[in-house]
Amino acid sequence: MLPLKPPFITLSLFLSPLFQPLTGAASLISTGQTLLLNDIPYYVPATPFATLPLPSPLQSAAFAGGLAPVTVVGLSAGNAGLSGLEQAISGFGGDDVWNWGFGQAILVSYATEQKPNFPSNGSLILPGANQSSIVSFFPSKNSSSSVPSGPYFLSTSGSLYQPLRLYSDFAGAFTQPLIRASDSTYAALPANIAGIQSPAVGVPSRLYYTRTSEHPLAGVRLGVKDIYDVAGVKTSDGNRAWYGLFPPASVNAVPVQRLVDAGAVIVGKMKTSQFANGETATADWVDYHSPFNPRGDGYQDPSSSSSGPGAGEGSYPWLDLSLGSDTGGSIRGPSQVQGLFGNRPSHGLVDLTGVMPLAPQLDTAGFLTRDPAIWVAAAKVLYADLPFYSQYPKKLYTVEFPTSADDEADAVLLAFLAKLEGFLSTRATALNLSTLWTSTLPAGADPSLDDFLNITYPILISKEQTMLVRDPFFAAYAAVHDGRRPFVDPAPLVDDLKNSHLPL
Template sequence: MAAIDALVAFVLTYLVRFACAAFSSAGSTVILNNIYYYIPPDVITTLPMTKGLSAALTSGGFIPLTATSTSVPGFGVSDLSALVSNFSTIDDVFQNGFLEALYVQYTGPEALQPDQICSPYLNNSNMVIMSSHTQKFTIPPGPYFVTPSGAVHQAYRLYSDFEGAFSETVISNPEGVFSVLSAGIVGQSLAVAVPSRLYFTKTAEKPLAGVRLGVKDIYDIAGLRTSNGNRAWYWFYPPANATATPVQHLIDAGAVVVGKMITSQFANGETATADWVDYHEPFNPRGDGYQDTSSSSSGPGAGEGAYPWLDITLGSDTGGSIRGPSQVQGLFGNRPSHGLVPLTHVMPLAPELDTSGFLTRDPVLWTEAAKALYKENITISSSYPSKILTFGFPTSADSVADGLILDFLANLTDFLHANVTSFNFTTAWAADKPSAPPINALLNITYPLLIAKEQIQLVRDPFYADYAAAHDGRRPFIDPAPLIRWSFGDNSSETIEDAVANKTEFMSWFNTTVLVPDAETCSSSLLLYVGSDAETVYRNVYRSAPSVPYGFSSGRVSVFSEAPDFVVPIGQAPYNSTITQHVEYLPVTIDFMAAKGCDGMLFSLIEDLLKAGLVQVSQTGMSSVNGGEILLKKR
């Protein structure tokens, strides 16, 4: 008897625990006409039911629905045809499958009966018509899913991250709280959920309304974990309780964060395949599909180059981390003037050098996003310098890439009515500062010293201490590249103050001698250098161990001077791929520099170059110029 009583007590305890178990919906995944959709659990409104709708929904589940509005009675077949054409043109979430039910919201001045709102043909068709003349306009036009009780849910289309650009894909609820997307699709990649573009209307307060944004995974987003490219970091620390300032600026402007994107470890430079250990480098969509994506904003570069449904990505640039991926994927990208936006809740590499900027295909969106990100710290201006300095430009068209570069320079010179001067940093520095060390000697270890010693103090040492305290003195795994750099910092007798002094000496000279502020054109000159010339960097090559990033080069000028540096794609050039055994094409880009603080002038100039046809919107796919399916995908 005692045994039976014990068994009963156990069962009752189990039932009580079971009854109290937490249970909530994480949303649903459905397939409509062979396209995957995610239906979030949040109900945005409840519609008044009609007999027709109730009958259609008796089988349970969801029914696709299209919402629209009209201020004119008699919404008819021609109106529906125009709606479908318009929605299909501007929105990739909408499709004809959502016409199974139609909700027409009447917004006209006089009260009408439901049968007056739509034409008799629509009212008598098999399509379920829902219309309202007494209710306030409750939902934006677009595709939805509705339940038998009339509960309306938004529709998110699911795309495959087949290039491996995302570290985690996300969704936010109506209150703006982020969580990891609980949806998948057939295939070997993460699913990315994007909302209908029809839900959003751009305003002065929300200039980025509906813009789909990918964020490099060194930026905290409240409710989500941050990896910084390190598996141990991701799992060791809890989800962030605050959102990084740059990301929050963009969210406030209406941008929709769809995911966090792959970064090389702790934003250090890594090359596929050898250096990437904790996470795999994303795939560069251009050419044969097996070129390096550059780093550290590898995910933002790969995603923006591959996915037409992704509008813009947020990266960071300390020593070239936005510019490198932009160059090799043929994207517009900017390292801004240093200090334009606070980097609160962003993992540091070296605060004296760290910046936040974009990778994008469209210069117009680029400018709008920059105004939202940098706010009052940029001023758009449209008076341009008439002097161009070139650094490291070809002198003859010995290759297709060289020919493109020289042709572009000639066209730019005509456009600006400018004169061009070849500039040499070594000789200019020696002429102006004969008693100083040669420029290459002065700045040889400045960059590696700053990124190593600063990151050791701000990131590595606290991480090591926290991890050891929780794991009996153990250390977490670190990729080879950051280890090499940190070791250099540990063993160098030079100090952060020494590096800052050298940087400051160069910056003072550059900003008063080379790119000088100008009252009329903001910058006395433009400085141009070659960003990429279709050079191959295959990811299936065995490489030597990573090394300390010594030296001074064209890409370090903006790093040390704090001046803006913008990547501009100008075309593509052929190469013979060892992968495909076929002629393929890779991007050719030029970097534009101007005086510190002249970011707004560069944004305006590049938009004007777009209007004049000197540059083009970059395309997604294997070619940044012509688009085309990425080779691994079925045509």
């Protein structure tokens, strides 16, 4: 044998440390994976929802990357036959997460003493399918937890994962898509859609959830304006410096927690104009781009400050409900220009702990949505202490309403008013607020109601937010940035700098 030449000796010495015991183990953590099923993108989380023994018929299923798409169907004792399975599957077609790709294998969960007896040899063709389905059974008591019906990915070890369908945030409505990290915290969604420029938002199947009196919002997909704290996640308030300076929230804001306790599923935090001040797209939007209003040509101002909730609700049929805030029109404006239901409630109906203030004397929490039924259910949860009346009001006032149908728009408004009068069995009374103000104004007040409000509101929010938000923020930022001041948009927060003790 020829002796080794020096280059080989050198190479051997170079490689030898690779085979020595490691002094420190590397940290490798799975954050899940993204898959395409029938060209639809899904995110599969790293943690399984449940684990069960892998049924032998499914060992022949098509596993890709260690996972196979399956559908779990729970059958009740009174409907555990083939007709029950067919009936259950027929109702899945309305779900936007499930598709027939999950139908290649079906896991039937049964609560009866005996396994259901289907007239097949482990496979059958269900109504509406263009493929045969492998059918297996498992008693519900044998799974590690109760497994609701719906789409899953099954691993070769028997782990069941609940996927999220990924949608593109093409309207730019979200600041951060989220997933549940634990029973009480959230984290950023670690997934995107290949070839799509916009961030991806993941949503769970609605089939997993059943609404009850205890959980009236079960499965409702919720977007949260990014002035509300969400546990485990940073709040931006529409400002990059704020987002970078402060740690993630440790608990949910009170309004958020109420909705989560009722079963709502948070899918992400949504854009706000900076510090919830009224801003114009896109001149005032510096740190984050304004969302796109989907109405008209898609380039109209979405209004503010609940711009993300408005644009998201207007753009995405997969988003059920958005939590916004209204101090001087921040829900009413976005809901109007994007064709949504929206409300500013009476002041003080819900504790706003964990919500960035604009002016506590006027701040309120409210919703933007396309669905009036969800709107009512969410309002009953959020405003739990508010009495809901069983009778409709009999007094109806109009303000600056047309009196004759001079154009098409006036005709629409008057037709609506006539229907409302008929429904309430009453007649509307025209109310002139300026005249009422003149006859009742306090001594020394401006006789013009418009001038009075246009002065009072900006002074109030500027003074309040300067004291509650700006000064503490600037001081905290200066303490870790050599006395420098953070950049903020040219809004009321900077208009009063000359009165601050901080340097300009």
